[in-house]
Amino acid sequence: MRILFKTNYKQDLNLAKHGGHRFWYGLLILVLFAAPLILGGYYIGEATRILIYAMAGLGLMVLTGFTGQVSLGHAAFLAIGAYTNAWFLAQGFSSFVALPMAALLSMIGGLLVAIPAARMSGIYLAIATLAFAIIVEDFAGHLNSITGGNRGMMVDVPTLFGYQIWESWELYLFVLSILVVATLAVLNILRSPLGRAMIAVRDSEVSSQALGVNPMKIKVFAFTVSAAITGLAGAFLAHYMSFLTPQIFGILLSIQLLLMIVLGGLGTVHGVFFGAVLIGVLETGISIAKDTLPSSIGGLPGIEPFVFGVILISVIVFEPTGIYGRWIKIRSYMEFFPIYRRKSFKRQRTYLKTERLR
Amino acid sequence: MNEFLQLLIVGISQGCIYGLMALGFVMIYKATEMINFAQGDMMMLGSFVAWTLIMDLGIPFWLGVPATLIIMASFGALVDILIVRRVIGQPQFAVIILTLGLGIIFRAAAGMIWGQVPLTIDSPISGSSSFYGIVIGNERLVIIAVTAVLIAILWAYFRYSKWGIAMKAASQNQLAAYYSGIPVRVIISAVWAVAAAISALAGILLAPITLIEPMNGLLGIKAFAAAVIGGFGSMPGAILGGLIVGIIEPFAAAYVPAVKGSLIYVVMLIVLALRPQGLFAQIHKKKL
Amino acid sequence: MxxxxxxxxxxxxxxxxxxxxxxxxxxxxxxxxxxxxxxxxxxxxxxxxxxxxxxxxxxxxxxxxxxxxxxxxxxxxxxIARTFQNLELFEHASVLQNLLVGRHVHNSQSWWRQVLFTSSVIEAELEHRRKVEEVIDFLELAHYRNQMISGLPYGVRKKIELARALCIExxxxxxxxxxxxxxxxxxxxxxxxxxxxxxxxxxxxxxxxxxxxxxxxxxxxxxxxxxxxxxxxxxxxxxxxxxxxxxxxxxxxx
Incomplete structure (x- = not known):
């Protein structure tokens, strides 16, 4: 067990709280950037997909995990980002224009939803975002001149300074760099007053108001940041897919994003990455298992969503804090061995306010 | 004018289906403050179960229908007892995600059991009636009639029967109902059972006019829009919302085909933006 | 008056x-x-x-x-600061974070400065922290500073809500x-x-x-x-x- 001696309040503001943090996170980033030297093309491709999931999940986490606004329509922002990026590249602009435009248009989409949505609570918000996603998907199918409609649309490769990014490892590094920047921005928000206000709105809207927080403003801010990050992820998803059809951005993608952050652990940045890796590995795993299992099981249509559904429900019922929550428990079990008590993480009886019976 | 009437009746019959499903949503919401995103999938399962009983096992239609309703009611109660009950008291998103997950599982399971090839049930009601120059399929008229009867039964049930009143009490204040000796847990399972049975009925009614396939579960989203337009928590509102959604659809398809897929959601968003609590608001302010 | x-x-x-x-x-x-x-x-x-x-x-x-x-x-x-009869704390945040939300009205940093976490934000944060620590000393909450609200007993929560109100000054x-x-x-x-x-x-x-x-x-x-x-x-x-x-x-x- 590590005991920290703090001599300065500034220590609590640092992202890496002690030498161990600095070492391990530094090593992680180093390994991630060096990965193309070790891994072959196929695995780099898989890794790129996981990074894109992580970016989209990061966007959703800002809104759902930290501000408590459930969105069932984040695929819409992926779609806006993907199509904007592809369209600007098709017009001959470089990624320096296309990527910011993807983020900007998603942000505008986010604002459009946020302003009415900030007045809604729980279920109404979930259903409004769901409706927004359906409308965006429908639109993408009808705007033939921009999106190619249901026939689909080819995506040009990204270009930087006139250099075309063809190789999969180049795309990987590009995505990774942007993801690192986005993660740092989110971490900064979380350690400043805005992040605390977001958590306040999530946990108790009334008392946040009584403390001078404007929940409307905070929700709109969270929506905008969330949409921008998810839009960027969409832009990269376009490159990863290299061919876009509206069906990609259906409701199942939105649910999968939600599933990812819940699996990883809601309300933590770690959770985003745990979730993205798990979903990515699971997808690969299921497709491998499908080939190796006897076709009577592996060949069944719908085995993939079935497995996802079962995992999702098990997590909600048995470990609502997700993988990250489980990891914290295991870690403290080892730190405090042999005096660890199961009770340390027992949830306190919540003081029911709705007069509902458990 | 004839075309208008024709579309209107088609819309009303379609709206009855949505209304029934929305009714299921609203009942469960009122009793448990939970949204059952798997409602549409329960409807879909209901129509598959009916198909198995009637077409596969050869049970007569008039026996197969009540058997389906009983099977699906037990299924609904089981879902509550085995799974949903465990998350009561957890934050709302947990419940939303749980029922979304259930929906995914139901859809996938239906695909594995019954396959992706659309199925049909031979209905004893066929043919069409014509009056005032419009021609309407009899099965659509049956939908409207059955829905009307069901609404009357439900109304009487909640008004006069002991169980119905207990359900109403439990949905208004669980603790108070519990202290008055109402078995709240049993009541909640019963609500799930009734909601599942109503959706199954919607599924059976829908079967003659559309094909039965796993993706029908996604119709639940439209029913959800109906419930929202009507104002969650109001049973007449659910039916009205269903009718609004049902009527919008054929008219949009006939006159503005470009927006037929999204018009109801646009309407729903407008309703939400103007009246965030729905048309038939039941405003409950949280006690501080 | x-x-x-x-x-x-x-x-x-x-x-x-x-x-x-x-x-x-x-x-x-x-x-x-x-x-x-x-x-x-x-x-x-x-x-x-x-x-x-x-x-x-x-x-x-x-x-x-x-x-x-x-x-x-x-x-x-x-x-004007207040507490609530049924406690309205931010359950899934630490005691320190709860108290720092009490300083929200004294925050004047623009959103983009917060995203970049500039030195002016750091200065302001340190000042908020000092104020919060004064309240922590006053109500003797130092022991709970980094604990999550959701694990704390009722009496302590009650005190924290009072502390959070005091942080508004x-x-x-x-x-x-x-x-x-x-x-x-x-x-x-x-x-x-x-x-x-x-x-x-x-x-x-x-x-x-x-x-x-x-x-x-x-x-x-x-x-x-x-x-x-x-x-x-x-x-x-x-x-x-x-x-x-x-x-x-x-x-x-x-």
């Missing part, structure tokens, strides 16, 4: 008048207690002051400001049943703190309270409310002996 003036305040819920023509003034630097049986409309007065409810009629005046012109989020900025503190759910020692402690808050921090306190010994100990004036109506007002001995107050608490003595 009067810090808070309430005139002819009324509100009704579904036809029931929860607050009926209530008027009173709170003098700056005093401790003012509101008593009354459950459901008398005491908390509703606080919720009206917080602007969570819209009154049917009446005037709310605080230090020369008309509260009815403001919205809920603006009240804290004027210098308010002029007026509204305490909704500060002693409910506390054991006798904790209640006594709460009494000392309320005295300290008035004396050392120069805050005016309005409290809703059932524990008459606490009311007697700390309050300068007491207002008794029954069924939304003012029954009487005065010092605690006078109010406690008022026949209508006695009958409201003990039932009619025939």
């Amino acid at each position: 009067n810090l808070l003036e309430i005139e002819n305040l009324s509100i009704s819920f579904g036809g029931v008048k929860a607050v009926d023509d209530v008027s009173f003034v709170v003098e700056e630097g005093s401790v003012y207690a509101i008593i009354g049986p459950n459901g008398a409309g005491k908390s509703t007065i606080f919720n009206l002051l917080s602007r969570f409810y819209e009154p049917l009629s009446g005037q709310l005046n605080f230090a020369g400001n008309d509260l009815l012109e403001l919205r809920a989020k603006d009240i804290a900025r004027l210098g 308010p002029k007026l503190l509204l305490l909704d049943e500060p002693s409910s759910g506390l054991n006798p020692e904790e209640t006594e402690e709460m009494g000392f703190w309320i005295e300290d808050i008035r004396r050392d921090l120069n805050m005016t306190v309005v409290l809703i309270e059932h524990d008459m010994s606490l009311v007697a100990e700390v309050s300068d004036r007491v207002l008794a409310i029954v069924d939304g109506k003012v029954v009487t007002e005065g010092d605690h001995t006078f109010v406690q002996s008022h026949p209508e107050v006695v009958s409201a608490y003990l039932g009619d003595v025939q």
